[in-house]
Amino acid sequence: MTTEVPAGERGGDAVTLALRDVTKTFPGQVAVNRVDLDLRPGQIHGLVGQNGCGKSTLIKIMAGFHAPDPGAGAWFDGEPFELGSASAAEQAGMRFIHQDLGLVPTLNTVDNLALGHGYESRRFVRLGGEARRARALLAEFGFEFDVGIPMAQLTPVQRTGVAIARAMSEQHGRRLRVLVLDEPTASFDSADVAQLFAVLRHASSRGVAILYVSHRLDEILEITHETTVLRDGRLISTVPTEELSHESLIELILGQAPEPHSGGAHVHSSEVRLSVEHLRGGPVRDVSFVVHAGEIVGLAGIVGSGRDLVPYLVGGAQRPSGGSVLVDGEPVARLTPRGALRRGLVFVPGDRQGKSAIASLAVRENLTLPRLPTRGPARWLGVRHERREASTWLERFDVRPRQPDRPLATLSGGNQQKVVLARAMRCDPRVLVIDEPVHGVDVGAKRAIYELLREATRQGVGALLASGDVDDLAAVCDRVVVLRDGIVVAELHGRDNTVDRITRETLARQNEAT
Amino acid sequence: MSALYTWVVIIIVFSIWIPETFLTTLTWENIAASQAITAMLTLGLLFPLAAGVYDLAVGQTLGFAAVLSAYLVNHGFGTASAIAVTLLAGLCVGVVNGVLIVGVRINSFIATLGVSSVLLAIVGAMSNNIQITGLPSSFERLAGAQPLGIPIAVMYLVVLAVVAWYALERSPFGRYLFAIGGAEEAARLAGVPTRRLMFAALLISSTTAALAGVVLTAKLTAGDPAAGPSYLLPAYAAAFLGATQFTPGRFNVIGALTATYLLATGVAGLQLTGAKFWVTDLFNGVVLLIALSLPMVQGRLRRRSADIAAREASSAPSGS
Incomplete structure (x- = not known):
């Protein structure tokens, strides 16, 4: 004590x-x-x-x-x-403003503010008065916008402003003393940042202690x-x-620059498996790179740099606004998950719960979903046959327990992720695009997953690995592509592929870029 | 499997209570034939439900088809062409549902309620809310025949059940539907053509409902404008009750059929004892709610005991 x-x-x-x-x-x-x-x-x-x-x-x-x-x-x-x-x-x-802000997207500013300080009258909501009150409150923070439109139609900085104004005007409990903001500007433009700063200065001038995480x-x-x-x-x-x-x-x-260790000791051919050309969409402004056969290419960048979006654009999960994706030199004409799959480009999304796997289905059913083991012209889906095939994959990827009929939700995070990886490998991929494969996975399973990925590339697969974990990228990847503000700012390989260099590049100042 | 036991218990109870009326072939034939229509409707409904889509228009689609087929045969159509046009109309209802839910992306619940209301209006316009009678005998034979002593409606049902079982449980289509119902986005990212399949599922439920409507009209030998809505709850009850059986948590054909006949047996038995008319609805509702609550409560109890076991396991090493 x-x-x-x-x-x-x-x-x-x-x-x-x-x-x-x-x-x-x-x-x-x-x-x-x-x-x-x-x-x-x-x-x-x-x-x-x-x-x-x-x-x-x-x-x-x-x-x-x-x-x-x-x-x-x-x-x-x-x-x-x-x-x-x-x-x-x-x-x-004490109030905490996380990236999701805790606002109700379908309600407007007046109602979202009222969730904090309540309406003026408990019996009857006078819309005009409430709107005036909301406008006055926002004006204090330098905002002027329509308080009657739903949150979903406001810009990110306007929403953040509403969240802060709400935190400051709450009537129940004590007044706002400590405000914690966790990565508030991840989805902001640079002009928005200035406006947020004005809000924060206003709040701090009123005696609030602010913790700013970024x-x-x-x-x-x-x-x-x-x-x-x-x-x-x-x-x-x-x-x-x-x-x-x-x-x-x-x-x-x-801290002290760590031992420069290179992950690029692996041989890979000069054959280009994946090439991404001038990809655009959302915060991704212009991204081009290639992945060779046998290579693991890392994708690094802070939240909001486009690192988390590029795999979705390349994998066809979200439609890019421009650019092209080529597998073995041929453009993928229909860039949807299905179209990409047909061309041998398999996308493995990051968030296991909602996107990469289906918790209510059995392990076996998850494993075979993209390519069902049907037989005959009736496309008969024999369960015994499927179970046998699933078992061999569970064996190969060391998924425990080896029970193909268990609901996926009952497996540990690491084992679920192995199932997702096995599912991808079962599609005979030419290119694997993987987002955050070890998120929420314990250390042992993490190593196993990276070994399985390396094993896949030894068979000629080209892999793109997007991750926020710089240590992993430096350790696992042959080459790391660094994104900042939606463009590629560096490609690090060999001796340059170190935690230190990657972090430096992801954080480097905007005006130093290019 | 508890539904099977419950069913056996119901049969035993009524066999002891009212053996002279309950244990007759007529009773059983009646149950089998009258429930064939509900069961057909339920089978079609399983497809959108598997994909997590609610088709609340199935009841009214059945009613619409029942009236339309009667209307057509009374307006110069032959039996075969009247049936074909009615099934096509059912398919069109499915197309409308699909466009609204998959295309426009309206919540399926409210979209199909809206379509129901439109269908109700069409039924009113065609029938003036009066039963359409005077159907030709060729039409009546569709449901009245008893080859090998089995009501023909039951045979339709058996054929439909086999097809539905294959489609839902042994074909890629069914697997994809369950994947969509489990997590639509995850299914899409795994390469499942989610929108196309949801559309197809809605076509199946509507067309099957239309078929059930034709069989109903043939059985009643009249197009009944009031029939549709009364089929909606039994079909949903059977589908959800069935989903607690055999493959728990998943809509399935065997479960749905068992549930349909379990409910029907109970209702028939109660009617034979001379119970009041409203006991039927009470029985349906109470059985459904109990059956849906049981797995939830069991799951919670099991989780709680698992939690306790885990806590004991984790505290053990630190204690030693």
Whole structure:
């Protein structure tokens, strides 16, 4: 247990929320390791670090979603404060704005605001008065738009503005004291960022302590007063932002440059399996690259860089607004999942629950779905025959338990992912496009999945692997394509394919690009 | 499998209670024949339900086909051509449903309710809400014949059931429908042509409903404008009750047939005991709700005990 009440120990001014020695251990992993954090009224505090550094766990502890390990201390306005309780956080006036914002997309601004502060009258909603109130509130934050149209029709920054305005105007509980924003600008244009900053400055001028979490170092440098850097769950340092430069911040995030290890030791032929030419769509502005036979090409980039969208465009899951995808030199004419499958391009989506597999079907049925083992002209789907074939695949991919008739939902995450990978390999792919294959998968299964992927490329498959995990990309891929703001900014291979270089490229400043 | 036991229990109860009326061939023939129409309707309905689409227009499509076929034979059509036109009209209802649900992307629930209302209006216009009678005998023979002593409607049903079983459970089409019903987006990303198949499923339910309507008119020897809606709940009840049996959680042919006849046996038995008319509806509703609740409650109990077991297992190593 920490002993002293840390209010006002640094700089002499008051501290709204002080955290000391916060640790969170998950089975087999220390996610947050003895972290201290001070949030001061009227100040914007930046929180940065690589994926998996413990940022999100720390936020979840603050929000009361996780309880910290015993020994952690927390003070709110100098009073001891109970971490790990959502209602305590709510009562204290802490609000969390995540990327989904928690707004109801079909309701308009007036009603979404009312979800926070209620309507003026409990008995009768006077539309005119409510709309005036909503407009006045938004005007305080520098917004002026139609408060009568549904959330879904507003721009991302307008929605974020509504979410912040709602957090600030809530009447029940205490007034807003601490505002935590997690990657708020991921889907923003640069003009939007300026507007959000105006909102945040307004909020902080009213004494709110703000924690600003972002991968975008430019934003951290511009808006925050202090910056805390986490690495591997540990607190690296908390420094006044004015003392930081872009380069020094990257050094802090990465730490000592790790051993330059190259994943590109594998031989691959010069035969081009997949080529993507001038692909456009949404945040993806112009992306071109090739994947050779026998090669694993990584796709890196922060959230919002287009990294998460490119696999969907290439795999035909979402229609691109321009560009073309070629398999073995031939353009894929009908770029749908089905059309791509026919040409030997198999897309493996990331999110297992909703997109990559069907939880209610049996393992066997998931495994065979894209290409059913039918026989004869009647396309008879013999279950015994199917079960036998599924069993051999479960054997090959070491899926446990080896019970083809079990509902997929009863398997562990890693084993579900193996089934999804086996399903892809069963289609005799020329090209595999894989998004986040090891998300939420334990370490053992993760290694097995990457080995299976490597095994597939040895048979001549070209693989594209999109992932937010830079360590994995550096370790697994022969070459890494880095995206930033919807364009390819670097292709790293051989000695350059290191965690350090990839991270540097994903974070590099906009005006340094190209 | 509990439906089979329940069915046996129902039969035993009524055999003891009212042996002189319940245990007669006539009763059984009646149950078999009268329920063949509901069962046919249910079989068609299984296809959109498997894909997670609600076709609430099946009842009214049946009523529409029943009146249309009677109307056509009374307006100069031959029996065969009247049937063909009626089935085609049923197919057209399916096309409209498909365009609204798959094309325009209206929620299937409300889209098919809207179509039902339109069909109800057409039925009214054709019949003036009066039964259309005076059908030729060739039409009546469609349902009245008893080759080998078995009501012919039951034979239609058997043929339809075999086809539906193959299509749903042993053909790629059926597998794809279940995949769509499980997770439409995941199915699409796995290369399943989701929209085309949902459309096809709606064509099947409408056309089957039209066929059931023709058989109904032949059986009643009249086109009954009020018949349609009364078939909707029994068909859904049988489909959902059946989905709790044999392959739990999945709409299936054997389960649907068992459920249809289980409900019908109970209703027939109650009617023979001289119960009031409303007991039928009560029985249908209560059995359906109990059958749907049981697996939920069982699942929750099983999960809870699994949770407790897991907690004990995880706390054991740290305790030692």
